[in-house]
Amino acid sequence: MTDRLFIAYMAAFEAATRHVGNCPACRDNLPCKAGDPLHARFLRLQQVWTARSNVSGKHRRDSTP
Template sequence: MPDELFQRYQAAHRAHQTHAQGCTTCTDQARCRDGGRLWESFVRLQDAYLQRKRRR
């Protein structure tokens, strides 16, 4: 059964990784505006996913 939240969390992770690999501004310590936005949405989805897992 496809887990939509998990898929979105994985997609956000990939989107951020792809950006970070092609971006000359983003580092582990600092992120550009686009990178920061992608990172935040990844963190939000990850939190939601982990919280839901914990509740079960």
């Protein structure tokens, strides 16, 4: 089964990372009209993914197989 949230989260990570690689402003943590929305989307999806994973018990560092 495809996890659409995870795919969106990873796509947002890729887009933000690719942008930072080509944007001096983002590399210097300066405001960027193109990069700010990319980073905001990544952070939002990361928070949702982390919250969902913590609730379901998946991907916890302290869990043992």
